[in-house]
C-alpha cells in the first residue's frame with residue numbers, strides 16, 4: 001500500500017489505533033488516539049503516557065514475539081471513568097498495531113445484568129426459605145395438629161403468592177423490554193383504559209375506604225398505543241396510590257389534552273394519578289423507577305409489592321414515547337403523571 005493510502009486508512013478509523021515500532025515508540029496514531037493521548041504521543045514511549053502495568057506487561061509480551069494479546073484499562077478524566085479494551089497485534093515487519101475500544105457501556109450493561117440476577121435470586125430466596133421452614137415443621141409432630149396446620153398453610157400460601165407475583169412481574173418486564181424498540185400504533189382511547197382499570201381495582205379502592213375523584217373529559221383524542229400495556233401502567237399507578245396513599249382517604253384520577261408541552265413535538269394526553277397520603281421524600285424520587293427499588297421494603301412486601309411496578313411503567317411509557325413525571329413532598333401525597341403523545 002502507498003503511504004497516502006495508509007494515511008487515508010488511519011485517518012478514517014473511528015477508533016483509537018496506534019502503530020508502535022519494535023522498540024515501543026509510537027510511530028502513528030489515528031485521530032481518535034490523538035484525541036485520547038494528545039499529539040505528544042507521536043515519537044514517545046506509550047508506557048510513558050499510559051501508566052497501566054497490565055497494558056505494559058501485555059506490550060512487553062507482544063514486543064518479545066507474541067503475535068497477539070489483549071488487555072484492558074480504566075481512564076479517569078474529571079468525574080468520568082471509561083473502560084478501554086486494547087488489542088495488540090504484531091505485523092510481519094515487527095511493528096505493533098494497538099486498537100482500543102471503549103467498552104464502558106458494555107461493562108455497565110454487564111454489571112447491571114449481574115445486579116439484576118443477584119436481586120432476583122435474593123427476592124426469591126427469602127419466601128423460599130420461609131416455605132421450606134414450614135414444610136419441615138409440618139413434616140414433624142407439629143403437623144399432626146389441625147389448627148397449627150391450617151395456620152402454617154395460610155402463611156405458606158402467602159409466600160407462594162409472593163413468589164408468583166414476582167415471577168409474573170419479571171415476565172411482564174421482559175415482555176415489555178423485548179418490544180421496547182417497536183412503537184405501538186393501534187389507536188387507544190385513554191378513557192376506556194382508565195374505566196377498565198378502575199373497574200378492576202374497585203374492590204381494593206373500596207376496601208381502603210378511598211374516595212375517588214374522577215375527572216376525565218369525554219372526547220379525548222386517541223393515542224397510538226398498546227391497550228394491555230397502558231392498562232398495566234394505570235393499574236400500577238392507581239394501585240400504588242391505594243397502597244401507599246390510603247391514609248389520605250382520597251385519590252384523584254384526571255386526564256387532560258395538552259396542545260403543546262416542552263419535550264413533545266405535538267399534542268399529548270396527560271393522565272394524573274394523585275393521592276393524599278404520606279408522600280415521598282424528594283431524595284427518593286429519582287430512584288423509584290429502578291428495578292426492585294422500594295422505599296420501605298417490608299411495607300411494600302406486606303402489600304404484595306415487588307418493586308418492579310414503576311420500572312415496568314417507565315419501560316411501557318418509553319415504548320410509547322411518553323414520560324412519567326413524579327412529584328411529591330412528604331406529608332402532602334404524591335402525583336404520578338403519565339404523558340402520552342397523541343401522534
Ligand SMILES: Nc1ncnc2c1ncn2[C@@H]1O[C@H](COP(=O)(O)OP(=O)(O)O)[C@@H](O)[C@H]1O
Nearest residue numbers: 240241244294295296300305306307308309310
Ligand atoms: N403513591 C405513592 N406514595 C408513596 N410512595 C410510593 C407511591 N408509589 C410508589 N411509591 C414507592 O415506590 C416504590 C416502588 O413502587 P413500585 O415500583 O410500584 O413497587 P411496589 O409497589 O411493588 O413496591 C414503592 O415500594 C413505594 O415505596
Ligand SMILES: [Mg+2]
Nearest residue numbers: 236240309310
Ligand atoms: Mg407498585
